[in-house]
Amino acid sequence: MPELPEVETVRRHLARQVPGKTIRSVWTSGRALRKPLARGFRAAFRGGRFTGVRRIGKFLYLDWQAPDGSEKRSLLAHLGMTGHFLHTTRPIHERPLHTHVVWEFDDGSSLLFCDARRFGLLEWVARDSRPPNVGADPTEFALSGEWLAAELAKSKAPIKAFLLDQSRLAGVGNIYACEALFQARISPKRRARTLTRDEADRLAEAVDSTLKAAIGNRGTTFSDFRDLDDRPGEYGSSLLVYGRQGEPCVRCGTAIRRIVQSGRSSFYCATCQRKPAGPRPRRDARRAGIGV
Numbered sequence: 001m002p003e004l005p006e007v008e009t010v011r012r013h014l015a016r017q018v019p020g021k022t023i024r025s026v027w028t029s030g031r032a033l034r035k036p037l038a039r040g041f042r043a044a045f046r047g048g049r050f051t052g053v054r055r056i057g058k059f060l061y062l063d064w065q066a067p068d069g070s071e072k073r074s075l076l077a078h079l080g081m082t083g084h085f086l087h088t089t090r091p092i093h094e095r096p097l098h099t100h101v102v103w104e105f106d107d108g109s110s111l112l113f114c115d116a117r118r119f120g121l122l123e124w125v126a127r128d129s130r131p132p133n134v135g136a137d138p139t140e141f142a143l144s145g146e147w148l149a150a151e152l153a154k155s156k157a158p159i160k161a162f163l164l165d166q167s168r169l170a171g172v173g174n175i176y177a178c179e180a181l182f183q184a185r186i187s188p189k190r191r192a193r194t195l196t197r198d199e200a201d202r203l204a205e206a207v208d209s210t211l212k213a214a215i216g217n218r219g220t221t222f223s224d225f226r227d228l229d230d231r232p233g234e235y236g237s238s239l240l241v242y243g244r245q246g247e248p249c250v251r252c253g254t255a256i257r258r259i260v261q262s263g264r265s266s267f268y269c270a271t272c273q274r275k276p277a278g279p280r281p282r283r284d285a286r287r288a289g290i291g292v
Contacts, residue, residue: 002079004139004171004211006219006233007058010085013228014053014062014111017087021105022049029100034080034121037101044124045103050075056140057170059131076125077113083120086112087228135168143208145201152192152200159195160188160261163207172207175220178242178267180206187273188259188266213238241267 002010026042038044047067054061060077077083086096089109095102101113101122113122151169155162163169163177172180181188183206186199195203219225219233227233240250245258249269259266 001081001173002058002219002225003173003176004058004137005176005214005217005235006225007055007060007079007171008139008215009218009227009233010079011053011055011060013087014060014085017109017228018050018062018111019052020049021107021109022047023103024106025104027102027104031100031118033083033100033115033118034078035123037122038124055137056131057134057137057166058173059134061125063127072127074125074127074129076121076123076129076131078121080115080117080119080121082117083113083115084226085228086114086226086230088112131170133167134170135166137170138172138207138211143204145197145204148204149195149197149200152195155192157192158188158261159186159190159192159203160264160266162192164262164264169207172211174264174266175239175242176207176210176214179240180210182241182268182273183210185272187275188261188268190275241269243267 023045026045028037028042045064048065050062051065052063054063054074058078060079062075062077063072064075065072077085082098087109091108092102092110092112096112096114098114098116099112100115100118100120103111105111113120152159152162155168157165160177160181163172163180164174178188180203184199184202186195186203214220214233214235217233217235217238218227218231220235220239225233241256244256244267247256248254249256249272252269252271254269254271256267257270259268
């Protein structure tokens with residue numbers, strides 16, 4: 001599933017290509033995505049225009065305005081597992097496989113939404129709405145160790161699960177959680193609330209730098225992700241642990257390990273990301289079999 005850097009890459013492309021163009025016509029496949037398209041979906045667009053493109057976490061907002069300017073709402077888009085937008089300035093003689101929506105603009109260009117598995121989402125929402133149960137976007141504010149430490153103290157979950165919880169930190173997914181934890185030298189198995197303030201500072205910096213670097217390289221592609229020009233992301237060659245099971249750690253040479261946490265693969269270096277030793281049980285407790 002595309003994560004924050006991939007969705008931000010799409011947002012930037014959409015923001016360059018789409019706003020200000022009048023929509024001449026809309027075609028739909030008639031097949032439902034995650035939800036069926038709203039009744040009157042095609043007719044609602046005609047003569048209007050997108051005025052801007054925003055992102056919150058992994059969600060895109062294509063702000064839309066009616067021809068007379070009286071109605072202002074947004075098209076909420078989520079790429080799901082395999083969804084992607086394509087933009088073309090050439091006439092479409094044959095739609096790509098798995099195309100579900102085509103917007104044709106008055107300048108002859110077109111925007112397509114394609115989705116092989118149809119887990120994507122396109123639905124109308126109020127302009128000032130926010131995705132439900134979505135927390136702070138780490139690119140919307142200066143992610144600090146102070147803020148992160150306060151949030152970590154509230155959680156009983158492993159730190160990897162904390163980072164993937166979209167209600168806490170929106171947009172961070174499996175790839176970048178693994179990478180940030182490696183950069184911060186924190187085991188994915190640590191309980192979130194056990195992290196020290198120094199570790200929270202390191203993790204906040206690692207999340208920020210990892211996301212910025214990935215955005216700068218147009219995200220990561222393993223199989224499905226493409227930008228609007230149908231190009232894959234280029235950050236895959238910079239990954240330090242994700243997908244590198246059995247390969248030597250770039251820091252110490254220890255083989256990268258893979259474990260499964262809540263159904264998701266975690267990649268880490270058991271040496272660089274060693275869990276701190278916990279307090280040893282008292283001798284009398286050990287003799288009595290208590291706490292052992």
